[in-house]
Amino acid sequence: MTPVIAARGLTKTFGDLTAVDGIDFEVPAGESFGLLGPNGAGKSTTMRMVGAVSSRTAGDLRVLGLDPDAHGPEIRSQLGVVPQEDNLDPELKVRENLIVYGRYFGIPKAVCAKRADELLAFAQLEDKARNKVDDLSGGMKRRLTIARALINEPRILMLDEPTTGLDPQARHVLWDRLFRLKERGTTLVLTTHYMDEAEQLCDRLVVVDHGRIMAEGSPSQLIRQYASREVAELRFGSDRNADAAARLEGLAERIEVLPDRVLLYTDDGEALLERVTDLGLHPTTSLVRRSSLEDVFLRLTGRSLIE
Amino acid sequence: MTTTTAPAPVRRGGGVRxxxxxxxxxILMRSLTATKSSNWAVVLSGFFEPVFYLVAMGYGLGSFVGDLTLPTGETVSYAAFIAPGLLAVSAMNGxxxxxxxxxxxxxxxxxxxxxxxxxxxGPLDVALGEISYALLRGGVYALGFLTVMQVMGLNLAWSAVAAVPAVLLVAFGFASVGMAVTSYLKTFQQMDWVTFVMLPMFLFSATFYPLSVYPEPIQWLIKAMPLWHGVELVRGLTLGVLDPSMYVHVAYYVVMVVVGLTFTTTxxxxxxxx
Structure with missing residues (x-):
């Protein structure tokens, strides 16, 4: 089956700045695909090129089998876009936002109205149908933006940082909605700098940094490949972390020293903690957890994802 | 660097699509919905502005000014002289x-x-849709104001009927250029320049008195401005003074429409x- 998105050597430069530096990826239909990386990694620029609102500088790109530089409107008519910043229409009521947006695609009004009601139910906003957009909370606005992106029954739903700026509860509600879409077989493409989000929602992802792809795979594959099963996080106090790390050399598969803590990568965290104590080292706090994409990113770039 | 290997028949640079x-x-429907939901009161208020001017200036000031003699030798009331000017101004303002x-x-x-x-x-849809709304609004104001003029006996000729499409053309010209200029502006301070240009144009474009009061160089300056063409066009139609110079006025606005739409879309x- 042909992939719905295929990029080869995809590049975008703005003057001297290379925002996207020759990336290759493919997204098959029905997959939930993520671009994970810190701010400024080139994720949003990539999304804009796939969304056919920004032309590429070099490389090849096919979205739904078409070249976005030549077939912008055809491609855009089959995409649902959730931008990083909400751009709902503040002069319209909640339900009107959906109907009017549907009309932009040339969808008949009666069809828009019917879909609007279904989508309001999906977004759990039925009570707010007649409210102004400004009356909604951040999480509600985000859900409305997602509902709006679904009004044209898109073949691909693109979400740029879908839960940035939301409180934990609102994030979970949103994840639940997105997970339902995924279960229905909607192709999702999302960017995020949250590892937990990527682990929750993505079947497969690429780790992006400085416009390049650093690694690619499912969340569990990446963790297996670039991190150990478990991580022990030890804190000895800001001044003493480096000294302690030197004495811990050889104890773990890999050691990362961060300003506030030391990370020890191992398959058995508890056993490692015992050996630390045996060495006569007494961290002020210690914690054993499963490895996450954060660790993958640290391994790949030497930096944490969120500074 | 090669950008693409497949044939690309319609690059975005040239593709009309x-x-x-x-x-x-x-886009027009979106504006109508927004008007219904948000700002119908603001829109309605726009109708009264020229009516207030007409009452205050036409009748208040007009009782001191008396009647005017047109270049054709005809004598008209001051209110009948300024009413078409105010109509053109309201089209511009809206x-x-x-x-x-x-x-x-x-x-x-x-x-x-x-x-x-x-x-x-596409961008041309946005430009046309937004401008159509401005036109629709201007057209409703024009019809209302012409009705007021008719009731007050200020429409002196049958050709006043043609003032409606004339006002729409004036509004189309101003809306196209206005949107083009705005799309290049970035700050509120720059937006103030719009007011700075509009107010003198309103006051000096032969709206309240004939152009002949100015020395000749000033007359040419005023004639280069868009509003004067609108005032003259509409005034000729409501007073029934028809002459070939009206084609020039119409052409002026057609150029504004084309230039404005081109820049806005780009x-x-x-x-x-x-």
């Missing part, structure tokens, strides 16, 4: 307000055009479809 989806009515402040807000704060252009809508594409 990327500019226009033939769906400007969706069109400019919609295409500058409203557009500026949607561009920079509402992010409306950004959202619209991620759909299959700019929107550069801003949102880079």
């Amino acid at each position: 990327a500019l226009y989806a033939g769906n400007a009515r969706a 069109a400019v307000y919609d295409s500058t402040w409203n557009v500026f807000f949607k561009l920079h704060f509402g992010k409306l055009y950004q959202a619209q252009l991620t759909t299959s809508i 700019r929107l594409r550069a801003l949102f479809l880079d």
Whole structure:
């Protein structure tokens, strides 16, 4: 089956700045695909090129089998876009936002109205149908933006940082909605700098940094490949972390020293903690957890994802 | 560097399809819905502004000024002289307000055009849709004001009927250029320049007295400005003074429409479809 998105050597430069530096990826239909990386990694620029609102500088790109530089409107008519910043229409009521947006695609009004009601139910906003957009909370606005992106029954739903700026509860509600879409077989493409989000929602992802792809795979594959099963996080106090790390050399598969803590990568965290104590080292706090994409990113770039 | 190996028959640079989806009515419908939901009171208030001017200046000031003699030798009341001028001004004000402040807000704060252009809508749809709304609004004002003029006995000729399309043309010209200018502005301070240009044009474009009061160089300056053409066109029609110079006035606005639409479309594409 042909992939719905295929990029080869995809590049975008703005003057001297290379925002996207020759990336290759493919997204098959029905997959939930993520671009994970810190701010400024080139994720949003990539999304804009796939969304056919920004032309590429070099490389090849096919979205739904078409070249976005030549077939912008055809491609855009089959995409649902959730931008990083909400751009709902503040002069319209909640339900009107959906109907009017549907009309932009040339969808008949009666069809828009019917879909609007279904989508309001999906977004759990039925009570707010007649409210102004400004009356909604951040999480509600985000859900409305997602509902709006679904009004044209898109073949691909693109979400740029879908839960940035939301409180934990609102994030979970949103994840639940997105997970339902995924279960229905909607192709999702999302960017995020949250590892937990990527682990929750993505079947497969690429780790992006400085416009390049650093690694690619499912969340569990990446963790297996670039991190150990478990991580022990030890804190000895800001001044003493480096000294302690030197004495811990050889104890773990890999050691990362961060300003506030030391990370020890191992398959058995508890056993490692015992050996630390045996060495006569007494961290002020210690914690054993499963490895996450954060660790993958640290391994790949030497930096944490969120500074 | 090779950009693509496959044949690309319609690059965005030249493809008309990327500019226009033939769906400007969706943009117009959006504005009508917004008016219904948000700002119908503001829109309604626009009707009264020229009516107030007409009463205050035409009757208040007019009782001191007395009647005027036109170049044709005909004598008309002061109110009948300024009413068509006010009609043209209201067309200008309505069109400019919609295409500058409203557009500026949607561009920079509402992010409306950004959202619209991620759909299959093209920049020319946006420009035409927004301007159509300004025209519709201007047309309703014009009809209302012409009715007031008719009731007050200020329409002196049958050709006053043609003032409606004339006013729409004036509004179309101003709205196109207004939207084009606004799409290049970035700050509120720059927006103040719009007012700075509009007010003197309103006061000095032969709205309240004939152009002949000015020395000749000033007359030429006024004649270069768009509003004078609108005032003369509408006044000729309501007073029944028809002459070939009206074609020049019409042509002036046709040029404004074409130039304005071209710049607006180009700019929107550069801003949102880079």
